[in-house]
Amino acid sequence: MHFVIARTSREAHTSISSCISTSIQGDDMGAAPTNKMPHPHAVFVPFPAQGHITPMMKLAKIFHCKGFHVTFVNTEYNHRRLVRSRGPDAVVGLPDFHFATIPDGLPPSDADATQDIPSLCYSTMTNCLPHLKNLLRDLNGAAGVPQVTCVMADAVMSFCLDAAAELSVPCALFWTASACGFMGYHNFRFLLDEGLAPLKDEEQVKNGYLDTQVTQARGMSKHMRLRDFPTFFRTTDRGDVMFNFLMHEVEQSSRAAAVILNTFDELEQTALDAMCAILSLPVYTIGPLNFLAGQVVPDDGAQLAMIRPSLWREDHSCLEWLRGREPRSVVYVNFGSITTMSIQELVEFAWGLANCGYDFLWIVRNDLVKGDAAVVPPEFLEATEGRCLLASWCEQEAVLRHEAVGTFLTHCGWNSTMEGLSAGVPMLCWPFFAEQQTNARYACVEWGVGMEVGDDVRRGVVEARIREVMGGGGVGREMRRKAAEWSEMAVRVTTQPGGRSLANLESLLKDVLLVATRNAG
Numbered sequence: 001m002h003f004v005i006a007r008t009s010r011e012a013h014t015s016i017s018s019c020i021s022t023s024i025q026g027d028d029m030g031a032a033p034t035n036k037m038p039h040p041h042a043v044f045v046p047f048p049a050q051g052h053i054t055p056m057m058k059l060a061k062i063f064h065c066k067g068f069h070v071t072f073v074n075t076e077y078n079h080r081r082l083v084r085s086r087g088p089d090a091v092v093g094l095p096d097f098h099f100a101t102i103p104d105g106l107p108p109s110d111a112d113a114t115q116d117i118p119s120l121c122y123s124t125m126t127n128c129l130p131h132l133k134n135l136l137r138d139l140n141g142a143a144g145v146p147q148v149t150c151v152m153a154d155a156v157m158s159f160c161l162d163a164a165a166e167l168s169v170p171c172a173l174f175w176t177a178s179a180c181g182f183m184g185y186h187n188f189r190f191l192l193d194e195g196l197a198p199l200k201d202e203e204q205v206k207n208g209y210l211d212t213q214v215t216q217a218r219g220m221s222k223h224m225r226l227r228d229f230p231t232f233f234r235t236t237d238r239g240d241v242m243f244n245f246l247m248h249e250v251e252q253s254s255r256a257a258a259v260i261l262n263t264f265d266e267l268e269q270t271a272l273d274a275m276c277a278i279l280s281l282p283v284y285t286i287g288p289l290n291f292l293a294g295q296v297v298p299d300d301g302a303q304l305a306m307i308r309p310s311l312w313r314e315d316h317s318c319l320e321w322l323r324g325r326e327p328r329s330v331v332y333v334n335f336g337s338i339t340t341m342s343i344q345e346l347v348e349f350a351w352g353l354a355n356c357g358y359d360f361l362w363i364v365r366n367d368l369v370k371g372d373a374a375v376v377p378p379e380f381l382e383a384t385e386g387r388c389l390l391a392s393w394c395e396q397e398a399v400l401r402h403e404a405v406g407t408f409l410t411h412c413g414w415n416s417t418m419e420g421l422s423a424g425v426p427m428l429c430w431p432f433f434a435e436q437q438t439n440a441r442y443a444c445v446e447w448g449v450g451m452e453v454g455d456d457v458r459r460g461v462v463e464a465r466i467r468e469v470m471g472g473g474g475v476g477r478e479m480r481r482k483a484a485e486w487s488e489m490a491v492r493v494t495t496q497p498g499g500r501s502l503a504n505l506e507s508l509l510k511d512v513l514l515v516a517t518r519n520a521g
Contacts, residue, residue, distance in 0.1 A: 039146040041069040047154040048075040050337035057309040075104040102131040113367040129159040158252035170257035179271035181435030183219040197233040219274025228441035262287040291494035312393035328406030331360040339432040352462025412439040424487030426479035448482035
């Protein structure tokens, strides 16, 4: 089969616009089907964690604005969290943008926190398929709802491939992490074959073994160390749930009709080329997704804007607090939706921030500290009065775009990494788990926009790193220059005429997802 990463093409842009106009009247929200072809219906199935739901929701809104009827599938647990976070209206939807739920197979809980990831991965893989099949059958039998024409599934929810196959509709997989992260997981088998994984004993985590250089991993940077691969190989158990789950899910990707990534070619070309060669199917880069959504989703789409995927209540005072502060004067700190730390690490970060001398906005989730309340020392609050804001959650894209933000202290999750790159903000990297370590290595060594804090958090190191990046010295200046270059490139591939990301999206629709609709017509 011929496979390519879809490239910029005015012909592709024209042909897909023609295709959509023949199948749907117009390109607006809620557009009605013509007499010639039925309304296309895409069912979106994200992995049930915030970092996966957020980009999948952006993609769902883009599809909706391209004329698709959308069904967005949350787990029952996350459905309840959305209602608590945003109220009942959060899941009402629109006439042609519906929410649906399936159980995740885990014991009932109403905790306002991310579920245990290994348990969640195993449970979705082994329990969700029959529930999704039933949902798809119910959708096809529901009055006034168009027949399901495609499934858009998270790439770590590969059971969706089997559900889509039962309906004989295409299933595209959305790999919500980085291309280098995908290749990191794909290389788990290489690490096995080379005897580098699993670990011989737990001491190898501490004794320098993880600093072993790995230069022959396919599609990866030549600067990779063992510690830079996704963390799930750091087990002494060949039967470890996460180690095997990720190997399985990555290998299942070759069964999809296409794979989609929130990235752009210039950023990850080597990894993308390797992905294409391995999967032998179309791989579409449509990132940065926040910029693409800005191009496709209308500013005046007030009803659609009300549909937000945040599982935490957002603190809107963050943007007000930033207003009026000097450009590039604020350190923004957010370790994402899953990262946890010890109370000792929290205290070291707190005093590093307090001693750096800069203003800072710090997102402190209520479940940030393992097994304890995330409470900072009262002396810290006194020392930082007037120059810090602690919040439980925020509108991160808007914060990063604010001119006051000068540095992003981050866990290097892929959404955060892409949003930081898009905004042109240099990063201080403290990855927690999974492919965050891989993203951090690329940010620091390949892209030139990051600096490592180090695994062993010390207030003096945190303070020194912040001063280095925020200051006027050569290192900080060079990081800001590289960050600005990547931001400009991200703008070019998504917002300029003939932008590649939009052309790739339209090729995905035309060549993969609207085929069933045209055949049905």
